[in-house]
Amino acid sequence: MAQPEGRAREKPGAGGGEYFRIAVRPKEEFRTFRYHDVGQPGHIQRLAGKRASGSWDTQAWLISKKDAHLEKGKPVPDTEGARGVLEQLGSEPSYVEGDRFEAKPRPNVPEKEKPTAAQKRAQQENIKKAQAARKKE
Numbered sequence: 326m327a328q329p330e331g332r333a334r335e336k337p338g339a340g341g342g343e344y345f346r347i348a349v350r351p352k353e354e355f356r357t358f359r360y361h362d363v364g365q366p367g368h369i370q371r372l373a374g375k376r377a378s379g380s381w382d383t384q385a386w387l388i389s390k391k392d393a394h395l396e397k398g399k400p401v402p403d404t405e406g407a408r409g410v411l412e413q414l415g416s417e418p419s420y421v422e423g424d425r426f427e428a429k430p431r432p433n434v435p436e437k438e439k440p441t442a443a444q445k446r447a448q449q450e451n452i453k454k455a456q457a458a459r460k461k462e
Contacts (some may be wrong), residue, residue, distance in 0.1 A: 343389060344388060344389055345387070345390065345393060345395075345400050346387055347385060347386045347388065347400070347414070347418050347428050348425065348427050348428075349384065349385060349414065349428055350374070350382065350383070350384050350385075352374065352384055352385075354374065354376060354382075355374025355376055355382075356375055357375045358372055358373065358375075358384065359373050359374075359375075360373075360387075363406070364406045365406075367389060368388075368389045368391065368392050368404070369386065369388055369389065369406050369407060371383055371385075371386060371387075372385040372386070372387060382430075386410050386414075388400060388402075388410060388411075391403075391404075392406060398420045399417065399418060399420070400426065414428040414429065414431060415428065415430050416428050416429040
């Protein structure tokens with residue numbers, strides 16, 4: 326059966342979409358995928374992938390074009406949420422094609438360096454909150 330004449334489907338990531346895609350791991354590592362809105366719906370999305378072993382990890386970040394713009398071929402954040410995502414990447418995003426970029430995932434902290442200073446601070450804050458809640462009872 327002949328296909329109707331007309332414009333062919335755009336290749337994914339060719340540009341013109343609503344998001345910049347920053348891949349942090351190859352999609353071949355995963356079997357299934359799921360999108361998660363991070364913060365407000367429609368702004369920043371995390372594309373999580375499930376491995377054959379059953380573990381989940383981030384495959385890519387999608388940053389809305391409302392939350393970032395391009396300068397010299399690199400995504401530049403316009404909002405706090407986009408700034409947070411771009412800062413936590415393990416490297417600066419490099420251009421692939423269209424609206425697609427690649428970056429390294431955030432660095433893995435070795436177990437011997439844990440708890441980090443931030444984790445210790447958060448733990449102390451949580452202890453103080455729990456103690457304050459007990460005093461109110």
